[in-house]
Amino acid sequence: MNLREYERAKFELAAILRTALPFAQAGPDGEEASFRELFARLAEDRFNLAVVGRFNRGKTSLMNAMLGTTRLPVGVVPLTSVITTMAYGSGEQVVIDYGRGRLPLRINIEELPAYVTQCGNPENARGVREARVQLPSEPLRLGFRLIDTPGLGSSVVANTRTTEAFLPEADALLLVTSFESPLSEEELRLLRAGPLTPGRAFLAVNKHDTVSAAERAEILAHIRDQLAGAEVLPTPQIFSVSARQALEATARSDAAGWEASGLPALLANLERFMLEERRTAFLDRMCARIESLLAATPQAAPELRRLRELRRSLFTASTGDAPAAMSAVGSAAALAPERPGWFAACAVCQRVEREVFDFLCGFQNAIASNPDARADLAARGGLCDFHTWVYQAMASPQGTCLAYPEVLERLAAGLRTAATLPEEGAPLSEAVERLRPREDACEVCRVQALAERAAVEELLAMIKTDDRFVPDVCMPHFQLVLRRLEDHHEAAHRLLLGQAGSLDRLAADMRRYALKVDGVRSALVSQEEDRAHMRGLMLLAGHPSVTGPGRRRR
Incomplete structure (x- = not known):
């Protein structure tokens, strides 16, 4: 199972609910509300990944690399105690949430440091509860939600407290350290305290491009010794990465550089964990709740069989080789063929529409004011049926009444002529057809x-x-x-x-x-x-x- 297959499973569950919904609407009060609640749970499902690290570990750069963007502001200014979340949005924007009593504020992403850094918002004097960053990134679209927590070890004590208080709400933890100064005592304490269920922590050691291969191996061995000595159990998976290498590889469409950055392995394991976690903790629970509802609705017997078949297919398949879809379609999106993020309009249709509009702007004025243009239009039998209505959408009633009388009069004269044709001649329909405008005679065509x-x-x-x-x-x-x-x-x-x-x-x-x-x-x-x-x-x-x-x- 990959991210898209996981989402398709949710769509299939929704389709089963939707088919059975009319039976609930016709049943006792409360049944429809139960169905709507399950729809809501499916709609809201997402995987919360908390990204934690000391100041200046390259945490934000790593998140940029994971999302295939450079839009999250990176700098040397410490964060305040504001939680910053990254979720999917059609375009880039930031919503500043102040909590109760104040309306949210929408700002450009370039303005974010003024609300989440110690320099722009010292000790969170602005009273920001959360900064919600919306980005058109494929991993976010497919269900990931990144939470950028305030840096550990900050001079602002509230930063560390905010981070530790938030962690239980996350589905997994990604602790970012670096080869320059591996695992601090504070980072070890965070892992040892176990704010999450064991096995849900991942450790990314950033900036591996700043050390040699031998130094890298030595530092990674030292980190493993630190974890063992601190009795961090189970030992989190450790990934050697370079956010800078990954971002440069993405910009250059360099597949080899992307692989060397270490990001593909990290992303593949995060996705594999998310899928297994969500499949067992969410999909299975949803299947059980839907089955309970359908079992109480006799008319929904076909949907109940369909659900049980889906459940068997979801939980009898092998789980050991989930493909790394996130690394293929998410952060490495820039290594794939270029195209806009989402289809908005056909490039050919847009050009045709623009040029037809420009032509009709002059054409409607000409046929309303120029006798020769009106005569030419009448000789052609007007415009084709389709473009007659395109013209009508632009022209004023007066302009149409000035331009089209000659077209109607010529057609009337042609019909009278057709009425005088002998019976043994060509069919009258053919004579009328010749009076109608042909597509190859339509100026707009x-x-x-x-x-x-x-x-x-x-x-x-x-x-x-x-x-x-x-x-x-x-x-x-x-x-x-x-x-x-x-x-x-x-x-x-x-x-x-x-x-x-x-x-x-x-x-x-x-x-x-x-x-x-x-x-x-x-x-x-x-x-x-x-x-x-x-x-x-x-x-x-x-x-x-x-x-x-x-x-x-x-």
């Missing part, structure tokens, strides 16, 4: 075709010259681009995988949206989830003003 062709050519040039570029295109235009790549198998293969990724991501956004609404947790809906219904349809069919009814794909 011509503009659209040229814009579409230019946009496709531009994308093709980028795809062929940049082996990491994957464009955002709707399925109608995806087929156009793919048809032109028949002699470029590698680029076509990359395009197919990229499009499949976009479709999967949008499907997951739709399912998350539905789950959060079912659980009455709309406040948790991200921007892309809120727009998933429209984005999904536009990815499938293109923008309605470009690929609407009757449009032929050239």
